[in-house]
Amino acid sequence: MEAIYIIKNGKPEIAFERRKINLSPLKNDEVSIEVEAFGLNFADVVARLGMYRDCPPLPTVVGYEVVGRIIGKGEEVQHVNMGDRVVAFTIFGGYATHVNTNAKAVVKIPDDYNTGKALALAVQYCTAYYASHIATNVLEKETVLIQAAAGGVGTALTQLCKLKGCKIYGTAGSEEKLQYLKKQGVDYPINYRKQDFSNEIKEKVDVVFDSIGGKSFKKGLxxxxxxxRMVAFGAASQLEAGNFFKKVKFGLSFGFYHPAMFIMNSKTLAGVNMLKIGIHKPDILQYCMQNVVKLAEDGKIDPYVGQMFPVEKLNEAHTALENRATKGKVGVYW
Ligand SMILES: NC(=O)c1ccc[n+]([C@@H]2O[C@H](COP(=O)([O-])OP(=O)(O)OC[C@H]3O[C@@H](n4cnc5c(N)ncnc54)[C@H](OP(=O)(O)O)[C@@H]3O)[C@@H](O)[C@H]2O)c1
Known part of the structure; x- marks a missing residue:
């Protein structure tokens, strides 16, 4: 059994180290999974760079999702069986050949379902589902703005909002990504590295999904x-805030708000952190997981897999995600 540890913060070449592991004894409500592939999420990049507050102290194994087979199950576990192929949301520890995780975060998938698509269903589709059905409930035909719409969560949000017949403004950082957005059904793709999205959008919108933070958050609001409703679930632009002063400036760039501004105009600000949902509200995570897997089985959503890398190319995969060179899901197989 092996795992990829983050041993230092910085570039992938110095950050990662492959080490032997032993699994801790299985709890009654857990399953053991032999991992086929694990997913990459933007938070992993932020953790590697030492900018992720929730990351455990180093050395640590990050990774929020795996696809694999059940090789052990606790006494209380009923809904999956030994040998089942599953997708699982893991609270860290996913960059490994074997993981133990709470069974509520595990859903059975067909043997022939595409591995990368299954990985996308865990963090990215669950986050998008939670953001668009629980943090706020997007209504039929509403107008929505999805930031970083070509990414993993962005693609998931686009597909879920499309199911509700929404009019979608979607931002992305390259012309190639704008073409992708058109194919995904975004009505108004905007290259936010060339144009100010807040000038390009000539109407008010019902829901903004913001994962960029800073000025983008303020303009979206x-x-x-x-x-x-504004659903805030990330701050990707924090990567540009290198030193202490830039970090302070970045923090201030979100703006300052008083509840009266929300009450007077009947506006909502919702925050999403799926890690906290997974730890403190596992039933809600299970609800999201089961719903997105069902939507995929019914052909209502279809995750886009940007690239699957062999584990030997983990550094390349991380660099691509950090450099904004990926679309949809990025996964790594053993
Ligand atoms: N709160 C939660 O529970 C939760 C869960 C999952 C994800 N998230 C957040 O949701 C966002 C999307 O996550 P993901 O895993 O699906 O990643 P992703 O969207 O596939 O990749 C991140 C994308 O962010 C955009 N971006 C904008 N500014 C950036 C910058 N300064 N540096 C790097 N990228 C930048 C890039 O797209 P363009 O090239 O198009 O700009 C990049 O491709 C992230 O901010 C992540 O932290 C939050």
Whole structure:
């Protein structure tokens, strides 16, 4: 049994080290999984760079999702069996050949379901599902703005909002990604590295999904219609805030708000952190996992797999994600 540890913060070449591991004894509500592949998420890059507050102290194994087979199960576990192929949301520890995880975060998938698509269903589709069905419930035909829409969560949000017949504004950072957004059904793709999205959008929107933070958050909030909802779930632009002063400036760039501004205009600000949901509300995570797997089985959503890398190319995969060179899901197989 092996895992990829982060041993230092910095570039992948110095950050990662492959080590032997032993699994801790299986708890009654857990399953053991022999891992076929694990998913990469933007938070892994932030953790590697030492900018992720929730990351455990180093050396540590990150990774929020795996696809594999059940090789052990606790006494309380009923809904999956030995040998089942499953997708699992893991609270860290996913970059490994074997993991133990709470069975509520595990859903059975067909033997022939594409591995990369299955990985996407864990963190990225669950986050998108939680953001669009629980943090706020997007209504039929509403107008929505999805930031970083070509990414993993962005693609998932696009597909889930499309199911509700929404009019979608989607931002991305290259012309190639804009073409991808058109194919995904984004009505108004905007290259936010060339144009100010807040000038390009000439109407108020009902829901903004913001994963960029800083000025993007503030401008998005200003675009909200009466009754509008802002769902904030990330701050990707923090990677540009290198030193202490830039970090302070970045923090201030979100703006300052008083509840009266939300009450007077009937606006909502919701925050999402799926890690906290997974730890403190496992039933809600299970609800999201089961719903997205069902939507995929019914052909209503279809995750896009940007690239699957062999584990020997983990550094390349991480660099691509950090450099904004990926679309949809990025996964790594053993
Ligand atoms: N709160 C939660 O529970 C939760 C869960 C999952 C993900 N997230 C957040 O949701 C966002 C998307 O996650 P993901 O895993 O699906 O990643 P992703 O969207 O596939 O990749 C991140 C994307 O962010 C965009 N970006 C904008 N500014 C950036 C910058 N300064 N540096 C790097 N990338 C930048 C890039 O797209 P463009 O090239 O198009 O700009 C990049 O491809 C991330 O911010 C992540 O932290 C939050």
């Amino acid at each position: 200003n675009l909200l219609n009466y009754g509008g």
